[in-house]
Amino acid sequence: ASLCFISATLPSPNSTTLPLCRRGSYPPQQNRLYAGNPEFRTQFESFLYEMQDRFCSKLEEIDGKKIHTDTWERNNGGGGTTKVLQNGNVFEKAGVNVSVVFGEMPASAVRVAAPKSAQDVGAVGVDDKERIPFYAAGISSVIHPSSPMCPTIHFNYRFFDLDSHQARNGKVFPGVWWFGGGTDLTPSHLFKEDVVLFHEALKAACDATDPAFYPRFKKWCDEYFFIPHRGERRGVGGIFFDDLNCRPKEELMAFQRACAEATLLVYPEIIRRRLDMPFTEEQKRWQQLRRGRYAEFNVMYDRGTTFGLKTGGRVESILMSLPLTARWEYSHTPKAGSSEAELLQVLKTPADWV
């Protein structure tokens, strides 16, 4: 969902006739705004579309139902491909969205979105209102299975790239880029071995680039997916990061690929383990209550969702993250000692899984 933030918060570029970005394409070189760094952008878009294809193939293989594809254009520059499998045999609702968008954003917004990266390049002295050309691309996915034994998963990997830009007042806004994203798991029934497998896979993906990443991004994830008014997290976490430019961009793309590959490996395995397990009506009802909390987090606190919706992003691509069905009961409290209470405990006090 965070990607939709990108496609939404950033107002129109000078030219409204820029072509739609497609697989392997990027805005033409003759447009001075987007002249820089086309090779890396092409590589990154290929990574996004490859991951979308592979995830969707896997979803179709598990589910047996064909995924639906919508290709859309963003009025102010760029577009995307949204793939959704709804009312499937295994998945109640599963969406995988790729966005590649570009335009102009105020210098102040750059500094808010990526304070560290902006500071690193000295992008601090430019007028707040100066409009900086940007390019942003990412993949975002939320997968809600029908069975309460199978967890919901969310992942998002994105790249922001701003060329250096001479402002109207003669000042130069230096080029700046950063990565953001993560993967997190939301079970309604806690199978500890699944959560351990999930975290182990993400830790291994992190460690391959930097052993400092996993502890930092695991903590960041627990903080980000907190629902303050419930005093609980929406799930059992994973990793979350933003404003990341501490290594060469090729290395950080490799890091994102490693995380995405880990997700592609372990999520189907977790589904395979749980898919045929029987469940009770009570467990289904509990799943529905957890889906209500998921919806609460997404529309109240998720930055991508709220900014996207409030600033005119593609509503259906943003809200594809919402569950097909959800439930709110007045004053529902799980019985002490129940598996529901056990899950709630972990959501209130995050555990270390690896």
Place this chain on the structure above:
Amino acid sequence: ASLCFISATLPSPNSTTLPLCRRGSYPPQQNRLYAGNPEFRTQFESFLYEMQDRFCSKLEEIDGKKIHTDTWERNNGGGGTTKVLQNGNVFEKAGVNVSVVFGEMPASAVRVAAPKSAQDVGAVGVDDKERIPFYAAGISSVIHPSSPMCPTIHFNYRFFDLDSHQARNGKVFPGVWWFGGGTDLTPSHLFKEDVVLFHEALKAACDATDPAFYPRFKKWCDEYFFIPHRGERRGVGGIFFDDLNCRPKEELMAFQRACAEATLLVYPEIIRRRLDMPFTEEQKRWQQLRRGRYAEFNVMYDRGTTFGLKTGGRVESILMSLPLTARWEYSHTPKAGSSEAELLQVLKTPADWV
């Protein structure tokens, strides 16, 4: 839900030993903060508890199931009574909440909550951070029937009362009070004659006090319940007002009573008309989608809900407004010419019903 805003946004008073407000009671006279105007507050509380009792009796009579009652205290002063009927024969979820709370709020918050009323009494020169003693009481209700033929209703009537107060810097914040509230209807299937009856009753209640009220508050309602990212309202409106002190408070309480009485009269009549009508699975599914929109509005845009949740109000009393069940489908569009499309048209472009 708006009342929960009151019980939530306003931090602790000097004394934490103030007694819980109960029917017919108010904070003791010896506390200088709340010495003024006890008779009117008592009358208003009686009105609230009377309406709660009568609404709940009517709900129980229609449903056949007994309503559940929770009495709660607010840490920082006051408390309330929340009544909920869940999983009933007729009502999926129906809640009626009364709150009577008091404490201190910053002068800046008074001016934001009721700019006109505050200006009327000259409460503009006091330091923003000066803490003003307040009293606030109200009734808030959301009723979600099971049948998609029966509409959801929401109503809320509240009264704010701030005594004059000498600030630490010697300035005096003059006494100020105001009323807020309204009633609005959210059908998932449009029966025009029901909507006409509903608006006629509210118009008559308004006209008895001031013929200018209905047109003004009907428009305000259409504006308030707008979901910007959907380009539609959550329902077919009704009335909404706030910051109202244009007449003596006894007259405005009588106006609120007339509105509440009108609601108590017409809502059961509308339920009676539609309760035994057959409906299709398609209509039930459409109702669930509309409930998703209802949840979106409440947690994203309703001021009472969002402020209440973000500032520590009683979560279960605030979120009792959420439907028991809701649904989100990707890119759902009603067929042209269908009754669903007809409703959507009215939600996008509000009609004049009387």
